[in-house]
Amino acid sequence: xxxxxxxxxxxxxxxxxxxxxxxxxxxxxxxxxxxxxxxxxxxxxxxxxxxxxxxxxxxxxxxxxxxxxxxxxxxxxxxxxxxxxxxxxxxxxxxxxxxxxxxxxxxxxxxxxxxxxxxxxxxxxxxxxxxxxxxxxxxxxxxxxxxxxxxxxxxxxxxxxxxxxxxxxxxxxxxxxxxxxxxxxxxxxxxxxxxxxxxxxxxxxxxxxxxxxxxxxxxxxxxxxxxxxxxxxxxxxxxxxxxxxxxxxxxxxxx
Amino acid sequence: xxxxxxxxxxxxxxxxxxxxxxxxxxxxxxxxxxxxxxxxxxxxxxxxxxxxxxxxxxxxxxxxxxxxxxxxxxxxxxxxxxxxxxxxxxxxxxxxxxxxxxxxxxxxxxxxxxxxxxxxxxxxxxxxxxxxxxxxxxxxxxxxxxxxxxxxxxxxxxxxxxxxxxxxxxxxxxxxxxxxxxxxxxxxxxxxxxxxxxxxxxxxxxxxxxxxxxxxxxxxxxxxxxxxxxxxxxxxxxxxxxxxxxxxxxxxxxxxxxxxxxxxxxxxxxxxxxxxxxxxxxxxxxxxxxxxxxxxxxxxxxxxxxxxxxxxxxxxxxxxxxxxxxxxxxxxxx
Numbered sequence: 001x002x003x004x005x006x007x008x009x010x011x012x013x014x015x016x017x018x019x020x021x022x023x024x025x026x027x028x029x030x031x032x033x034x035x036x037x038x039x040x041x042x043x044x045x046x047x048x049x050x051x052x053x054x055x056x057x058x059x060x061x062x063x064x065x066x067x068x069x070x071x072x073x074x075x076x077x078x079x080x081x082x083x084x085x086x087x088x089x090x091x092x093x094x095x096x097x098x099x100x101x102x103x104x105x106x107x108x109x110x111x112x113x114x115x116x117x118x119x120x121x122x123x124x125x126x127x128x129x130x131x132x133x134x135x136x137x138x139x140x141x142x143x144x145x146x147x148x149x150x151x152x153x154x155x156x157x158x159x160x161x162x163x164x165x166x167x168x169x170x171x172x173x174x175x176x177x178x179x180x181x182x183x184x185x186x187x188x189x190x191x192x193x194x195x196x197x198x199x200x201x202x203x204x205x206x207x208x209x210x211x212x213x214x215x216x217x218x219x220x221x222x223x224x225x226x227x228x229x230x231x232x233x234x235x236x237x238x239x240x241x242x243x244x245x246x247x248x249x250x251x252x253x254x255x
Numbered sequence: 256x257x258x259x260x261x262x263x264x265x266x267x268x269x270x271x272x273x274x275x276x277x278x279x280x281x282x283x284x285x286x287x288x289x290x291x292x293x294x295x296x297x298x299x300x301x302x303x304x305x306x307x308x309x310x311x312x313x314x315x316x317x318x319x320x321x322x323x324x325x326x327x328x329x330x331x332x333x334x335x336x337x338x339x340x341x342x343x344x345x346x347x348x349x350x351x352x353x354x355x356x357x358x359x360x361x362x363x364x365x366x367x368x369x370x371x372x373x374x375x376x377x378x379x380x381x382x383x384x385x386x387x388x389x390x391x392x393x394x395x396x397x398x399x400x401x402x403x404x405x406x407x408x409x410x411x412x413x414x415x416x417x418x419x420x421x422x423x424x425x426x427x428x429x430x431x432x433x434x435x436x437x438x439x440x441x442x443x444x445x446x447x448x449x450x451x452x453x454x455x456x457x458x459x460x461x462x463x464x465x466x467x468x469x470x471x472x473x474x475x476x477x478x479x480x481x482x483x484x485x486x487x488x489x490x491x492x493x494x495x496x497x498x499x500x501x502x503x504x505x506x507x508x509x510x511x512x513x514x515x516x517x518x519x520x521x522x523x524x525x526x527x528x529x530x531x532x533x534x535x536x537x538x539x540x541x542x543x544x545x546x547x548x549x550x551x552x553x554x555x556x557x558x559x560x561x562x563x564x565x566x567x568x569x570x571x572x573x574x575x576x577x578x579x580x581x582x583x584x585x586x587x588x589x
Contacts, residue, residue: 006355010341017343100339100400103303104356105328252306 007114085166086180093174147223154220157233164240261311286453287442295442332406338397342386357404371399391422488548
């Protein structure tokens with residue numbers, strides 16, 4: 001585990017020594033900032049209209065601002081995750097530094113865990129932006145913080161699963177662009193697989209929609225920790241990391 | 256220190272390393288010699304546990320590469336063909352990272368970083384980004400990285416490739432310097448390098464072991480018997496080959512006379528002496544006294560290079576080699 005931490009520290013260092021971390025932070029900050037601003041603006045306008053009409057429907061910050069924003073973040077994540085994971089192994093393979101890691105007295109799994117953790121930490125640092133914005137809601141409103149935390153948990157689980165898949169894809173090629181593009185395709189598909197359930201109810205459609213990350217993410221956004229959904233994400237994380245380990249091993253046998 | 260038995264690496268279509276066996280004793284410097292694509296890198300990768308062998312065994316520092324890879328990895332330092340550096344890291348930061356990877360901690364780590372920085376003469380670039388370093392510095396950082404945990408065995412894949420002559424000499428001296436403490440295998444396709452730095456040579460070609468011997472023995476093999484090329488010309492434009500041949504064979508100390516070519520009135524012979532005999536003087540006298548012209552007489556002593564070519568069985572390799580020396584090394588192909 002100590003070795004995994006060494007790798008993780010080095011990966012984080014690489015992210016923040018290169019422009020990539022700052023680029024991602026800026027992009028995410030801008031995009032999320034825009035979403036946040038529009039969500040709050042709509043909320044304010046609706047609130048004023050209701051007051052003018054004299055209707056007093058209860059308005060809820062959690063349901064009307066935070067919940068849709070979490071859905072937005074999970075979609076923005078689809079674009080960010082390939083950018084985070086594409087370099088993890090592809091770059092090491094291209095520059096040959098993988099030889100250093102593979103001939104050092106550490107286990108493959110420690111290398112993989114370290115890299116995955118670094119990716120997850122970078123993603124978490126993106127989420128800090130959202131926390132910054134949400135802090136305003138607490139300053140001027142009175143949202144419930146428990147569903148907020150559950151939402152964050154859901155985001156992290158979803159990202160962890162997709163990052164594990166991205167890490168795996170990064171071991172398959174030495175070309176970062178290929179790794180990134182393939183990861184994006186897989187992430188997007190996993191996101192939209194849920195749509196089939198709306199028009200088809202055959203077994204294959206149910207299976208397909210079960211593999212969709214968006215379906216499993218929804219419960220978290222509603223503030224509910226559904227063990228079925230949590231287990232789904234944890235399983236995907238394990239599967240992704242397991243495939244990465246197998247892929248690294250086969251790299252050696254084939255090479 | 257290193258025992259390799261019938262080591263084989265097969266890929267889908269090719270056999271990269273075919274039943275190679277050799278042994279390296281503690282503290283030796285061994286040159287791993289062969290043309291490009293001979294299987295040097297593959298063999299080294301198997302010794303460093305980067306690639307698993309398809310068949311055969313390799314035992315490094317008392318541990319089998321397949322059964323105890325972690326124990327082997329603790330005891331080896333490896334410098335791949337391209338130094339495995341992260342361009343976005345500073346030299347000191349990189350050495351610290353590698354040191355930690357190899358299991359060094361705390362005061363020990365700092366001590367070793369200082370030691371290898373001084374040893375490899377990279378102390379002056381400690382705070383520079385690795386990506387900005389010159390090829391020579393990168394190579395030395397690569398070497399520093401390989402010795403940071405004071406390994407028993409050092410495996411260096413073409414440590415002097417791509418360096419300028421001065422840097423090559425410095426690197427060779429450094430390697431020779433390290434020999435006392437470590438057992439070193441270095442691969443190269445440059446023959447003088449082996450003559451200068453190594454005690455033992457392992458020559459492989461097309462994945463097969465061709466020869467393994469000490470440098471001294473190989474040189475003795477090269478210089479044991481004198482071999483000369485003689486061009487003899489007839490006075491009046493005609494030369495009777497059998498007579499000349501017979502005459503030459505009469506000269507004392509001659510081992511073998513071989514007519515290599517004959518063009519109107521001239522003939523070139525390759526003549527080998529018996530071991531330890533000097534024949535050139537007698538040979539010249541015999542030819543001139545018989546009334547023929549001695550157009551040319553030059554020694555054709557076999558150099559290590561010729562032995563190498565003879566063993567690896569192709570002339571094309573040397574030219575290919577020379578090209579490679581100048582070419583920029585390509586990316587590693589894992």
